[in-house]
Amino acid sequence: MKILKCFENVAGLKVNLHKSLIFGLGVINDEVDNMAHRVGCKVGEFHFTYLGIPIGKNMNKVENWNPVVEKFNLKLADWKARSVSYGGRLTLVKSVLSYSIETLGLHFANSFLKVIGDGASTRFWEDPWLCELSLKDKFRRLSYFEVDRAVLVRDRIQWLDGSITMTWGWNRDLNGLAQDDLNALIILLNSYVKQDKPTDSWSWNMAANGIYTIKKMSGYIDDITIGNNTAHQNETLKNNLVPKKVEVFIWRVLKRRIPVRTELDKRGIDIDSVRCPLCDDDIETIDHLMFFVVI
Structure with missing residues (x-):
């Protein structure tokens, strides 16, 4: 206590004993409790944090530094958000608006289909390949009877010389509505035209050649939002010859x-x-x- 009193007199800072903790190293707990009672503070226990740094842990282990790293990441994220340029903000806004494509009537997630080649990389139930929806969503009742829902197409369907062979794996006998779903699935499988490709690939069904490009997607969005109004189109479409910072500056002037x-x-x-x-x-x-x- 004399040392603490000297510190108060020299530094001009008052020690708040109600917020202070006392720790003991190499002494029994009774001595630590007795000293805390005499000083008027609480007994501290290892492990604890001092000035944001964990004390009492093995700091040679990476996981013990995770709380410190997370605090730094939060501080840096806030700093980057405040100091990002207008061009960076424009990029962030565009990335957020891209999630609103479906509100325009363009179901982007359902516009891709797997084209079957050897069936080695396409999941029979979980990937969209036979129709816009996965078979798990289209025939949900039937998928519950599947032994392996992650089974590949090649393990269920084989094409040879224009004929199709189906191999099923059910965990119980099918009857009633489940049998009706299987019959409907078989009809779809028999109508499927397999492409002559060595491996499976993705195809974008909104393009004639099946290849997705940002230009084509932008064209679809413009057709929906702008249409054939040429005057309105000139006001809305950006000019690629104008630098982004100039576009942002003009926008700030107008606003x-x-x-x-x-x-x-x-x-x-x-x-x-x-x-x-x-x-x-x-x-x-x-x-x-x-x-x-x-x-």
Whole structure:
């Protein structure tokens, strides 16, 4: 206690004993309890954290540093979010808006089908290959009777000389509605036209050649959102010849988001004057700065 009193007198800082802990190393617990009672603080136990660093753990192990690394990641993520450029923000906005494609009537997730070659990389029940939905979703009742739901197409279906052979693996006998579902599935399988390809591949059913490109997807979105209105199209489509930072700047001008003095004054920012510092002929507005100032 004398040492703590000396520290208070020298540093001018008061020690809060109610928030302090006392630890014992190489002594019995009774002595630690007795000392904590005399000092007026609580007994601490290992392991504990001091200034964000774990104390009492083996810091040679990577997992013991995970809490510290997570705190740094959170701090860095917040810092990066605040310091990201307008171009980066535009990219983030576009990535978020891309998830809204289905609201335009384009079911992107259901627009890909597996094309069967050897059937070695396509799951019979879980991958979409026979129709837009997976067979697990289309014949849900029937899939419950499957022994292995991750079974491959080649393990259930074989094509040879234009004929098809089906090998099933059920965990019980089928009857009633399950048998009806199997009959419907067999009809679909018999109508399937297998491509002459050595391996399985993906195909995009919104393109004639089955190849997905961003240009084609952008064209579909433009057809839905813009249509054939040429005048509106000229206002909406971006010009690839204009740099992104110029597009962002023009957008900020149109939205009155340029920090001219009048805008800063509207937001309560203390400035010495709202007059234009370049010409001192008028107050500094966005229109004055863009069209009337003479340098």
